[in-house]
Amino acid sequence: MNAQRGFARGIGTAALGTVMLLSVQAPATAANSGPRQVCRGVTVDKTAPVISRASVLIKAPLAEVWRLHADIDNWEGWIPEITPAHKKTPGPLRPGSVFTWSPQNMNVESTIKTITPLRCTAWGAPVNGITGVHLWTFKQTSDGVLATTEESWAGPPVEADIPGNQTNLDQGLTDWAHRLKDTAESRSDHH
Template sequence: MENTTDTDEAGIDVSAPVVSRHSVTVTASADTVWRILTDIDAWTTWLPEIPYARVETPGPLAPGSVFRWSAAGMEIESTIVQVRPRERLVWRGYGDGPDGVLGVHVWALTPAGDGVEVSTEESFAGPPVDAEPGPFQEGLDTTLARWLERLKGTAEAVAAS
């Protein structure tokens, strides 16, 4: 994984109609959590609600890398915005095309005792979200909490083996 060369901190759109933030402490190394999180092609092994996920850009994840995936019934194309190995991963992408849902997602890892605090936040914007933000907020809150718990379980199982 390559570091970004920019000095700006990439982040979610805090003015978006839907914003969700969650975190969990994982008793595993940042290396273990990072490997699981950034192996996008293997997301389907620990996130059953994602039917497929595939990196389209050859080489290590870096700003500009593109991946395609499916979640919540949406076909999503995402582009990596920032990579700071074992610390921060940011992407943005559209669900169901440019007239669909624009999501910006941040994963952050911070050392915490015998493990790592994993924080995730995401913003949703776009015409479907503007029209009915409530269901998008509820769905995103549920999804991010579930993903963190699954990441925790997967990383701790790997760390214990």
Template sequence: MRIPTLTKLATATAGAVLLATGTAHALNNDEPTPATTIAPGTAAHTDDVQIDAGAPAITRDNILIHAPLQTIWKIQTDVENWPTWQPNVETVVKDTPGRLRPGSVFRWSTEGLNITSTVKQVDYGRRLAWGGPAQGITAVHVWTFTPTSGGVLVHTEESWTGDECSVAPTYWGTLPELMEVITHARQEKIKVLVEHFPLQRADEAYQLLHDGRIQGRAVITPHA
């Protein structure tokens, strides 16, 4: 599974909260840290749901939002309204009515993935966790909310596992160069050009790359 898409999902979800709450300041956190890492200042709970520390794909991000915790929590947990402020989320359907609680199920689509998420933890105003399958990938997504003197620090981390999920450097270039590209894309310093290919056209995609006939990046998407 491609790192840019995984990172973009988490970053977009965290960053988009500011559209309805006011100002925010993004704090990148891409350095590898233990899966038990939680937002600074948040007390650890032994029964907290954690991401999979051994997953081949893990992403972490922080954002400082200048808005009341209650407002941020309400927007983040109102999953049916995600498409109104997250342009990459096409649809959300709640199978379990009412407020999110452990065992709640919702289905949503984003970035070509159809995801069924089951809520695993709800600690009001402090921590959210959900996870589930998405076309051969099993994800665990954790959110923590920490009030600070400058606002609320929202920390998100997610792990992806499964036969369809693997991480590798680009066909040309090193992994540090790839991460540099991701950083520039986040800062909107470059426009990301991506051409998608279904798995059965993988050989064709590599040949087009080799021949210099693809502008930007080629992404192989299983089950596309």
């Protein structure tokens, strides 16, 4: 897999997930939006002009998938295009935890809105006039871990180029999910 593929085009403010990719331009219709992912009552901005979702089935232990996802300080080991990434709030991730990261050489500061270990995280990432809400969910299935990432972008810069931003977010989420899958599966093969 080409590690640089979507990131060379840019992922905007946040983004990353994918075996299935759903792209929705708000307002979403019942026919194409599917049920929204939720983490302890938090979901993406359903009225945002750009919403994307990607899911991937990962054949690795849930604990390994979660460890890679939640270990922000070590994202550079498997997804260097969005680093440096650094957790500013000490201790385990929890509501209010702050982390910084650098998609497309932008300095983004995100705040965890909610988290359930081994199940889901949701964070907000306002940057350069864009309000992003990013959600990850993890579900153990008989075939592996279904990881789904969903994100919404709103704000004047998004509205200025909805198709371009939609493409960037779709590609970014797809790349992030595939990278999580590839890394988790390769690491679990070695254990």
